Structures are given as C-alpha cells and as structure tokens.
Amino acid sequence: MRLYQHIHLAQTQGKRLLAILIDPDKFVVESAFAKAYIEKIPTQTTHIFVGGSTNASKTIETVVALLKQHTVLPIILFPGDYTQITPKADGILFLSLLSGRNPEYLIGQQVKGAPHIKKSHLEVIPTGYILIDGGKETAVQRVSNTIPIDQKNLDHIVHTALAGQYLGKKCIYLEAGSGAQHPVASQIIKSVREAIDIPLIVGGGIRSQQAMEDAYQAGATLVVVGTAFEEDRWT
Numbered sequence: 001m002r003l004y005q006h007i008h009l010a011q012t013q014g015k016r017l018l019a020i021l022i023d024p025d026k027f028v029v030e031s032a033f034a035k036a037y038i039e040k041i042p043t044q045t046t047h048i049f050v051g052g053s054t055n056a057s058k059t060i061e062t063v064v065a066l067l068k069q070h071t072v073l074p075i076i077l078f079p080g081d082y083t084q085i086t087p088k089a090d091g092i093l094f095l096s097l098l099s100g101r102n103p104e105y106l107i108g109q110q111v112k113g114a115p116h117i118k119k120s121h122l123e124v125i126p127t128g129y130i131l132i133d134g135g136k137e138t139a140v141q142r143v144s145n146t147i148p149i150d151q152k153n154l155d156h157i158v159h160t161a162l163a164g165q166y167l168g169k170k171c172i173y174l175e176a177g178s179g180a181q182h183p184v185a186s187q188i189i190k191s192v193r194e195a196i197d198i199p200l201i202v203g204g205g206i207r208s209q210q211a212m213e214d215a216y217q218a219g220a221t222l223v224v225v226g227t228a229f230e231e232d233r234w235t
C-alpha cells in the first residue's frame with residue numbers, strides 16, 4: 001500500500017500511527033547504534049521520520065541506508081531544507097510552513113527540492129506545516145525565521161489548517177517544535193480535527209505514553225516523537 005493511502009486509511013478507521021523522528025545530526029553513523037536504536041523504539045511504531053532543522057545533508061543518506069538495514073518500517077523524510085532530500089528513503093513530507101510568512105519556507109525550498117524529487121522514487125506527501133508556540137524558542141523557529149502561532153490563538157490555527165486543506169495539502173502537521181516545553185494542547189488538536197477532513201500529524205514535546213494518548217484522543221492520526229527517544233526519556 002502506498003504511504004499516504006495507509007495514513008489516510010488509518011484516519012478513516014481511527015487507527016493510531018506513531019513515527020519516531022531521527023535527527024541525523026544526533027545519530028551515530030554505525031550499524032550497532034542503528035540496530036540498538038531500532039530495537040528500543042516502541043512496538044507500535046509505524047514510521048521512521050528522518051530530518052532536522054540544521055543542515056545534515058552529508059549524513060542523511062548514510063543514516064537512511066543504515067536504518068534500512070535494520071528495519072522494514074517505512075522511512076519518510078522530514079527535511080529541514082532541500083539538501084536533506086535523499087532518494088534512499090520511501091517518501092517525503094513535502095512541507096510548506098503555513099504558519100510563517102517567510103517565502104523561502106512557503107515555496108522557495110520546495111522549488112529547489114523539486115528536481116531532486118523528480119529524479120527519485122520518493123512518494124510525495126504534500127503537508128501543511130503549522131508551527132505552534134511550545135513555550136520556548138525552537139530550531140524550526142530559528143532556522144525559518146518565522147513566528148509560531150500562540151496556542152491561545154485557536155481560530156487562527158484552525159483557519160490556517162483549513163487554508164492548507166483548501167490549498168490541496170494531504171496532511172496537516174501541528175508542530176510545537178522539537179524539545180517543546182508544552183506539546184500542542186488537546187483543545188487545538190480537537191478543533192483542527194473537527195475543521196479538516198485530512199489526516200492530522202502532531203509532534204513536538206511529546207515525552208510520555210500519556211501525552212501521546214492525549215494527542216490521539218484529541219484526534220491526531222499520527223504522533224511524532226523525537227527527543228524523548230533520543231535522550232532515553234520516554235515514560
């Protein structure tokens with residue numbers, strides 16, 4: 001089954017998907033490390049996301065190739081910029097940072113990435129990416145030079161997600177930022193879920209089974225966890 005078809009089906013059937021995010025910058029490029037990493041991720045993991053806000057183009061291809069040796073889970077690129085595109089993965093979240101007003105992350109990087117994607121067999125998943133304030137400045141905010149939307153600004157978040165759907169995005173991604181102090185609030189997830197028809201991805205600052213459960217209960221189809229696994233702090 002194609003990647004998006006699977007995600008969409010999960011949404012319609014109320015199934016829960018979990019992606020573990022691997023930042024190539026923090027990954028040791030060794031087979032033993034990759035093996036141990038894959039062994040420690042929860043059994044319910046359905047996807048591996050690979051990408052980071054800082055430039056990791058040199059290692060990303062190696063990291064994806066290494067992971068492929070140790071898992072059959074689909075590997076989806078979650079690129080911080082177009083240099084992180086590698087044909088070795090299975091798919092790519094083709095992100096547009098809809099919460100920001102920086103043309104480089106709305107369309108600039110996408111134009112630069114397009115010819116690389118064209119040469120690959122990556123499945124493209126057009127994704128509206130919405131950065132929400134998670135209580136501290138995060139790498140996405142710094143790198144993209146955009147302002148996250150305040151969690152109190154519920155209408156603006158919902159309208160941004162809806163605009164993303166009307167633009168033809170296949171998923172909406174609510175992002176509190178890696179290492180966020182507060183994940184995206186349940187009320188926000190719930191309101192966006194009620195407004196849109198497409199699958200909803202939620203990540204940033206999710207460190208526990210309980211926080212993950214809350215996100216699913218509120219309507220997330222796919223939850224993304226990075227830091228908690230990187231730092232062995234999953235509770």
Ligand code: 1GP
Nearest residue numbers: 178179203204205226227
């Ligand atoms: C994915 O950036 C997040 O949406 C990952 O966040 O590192 O806080 O889990 P964490």
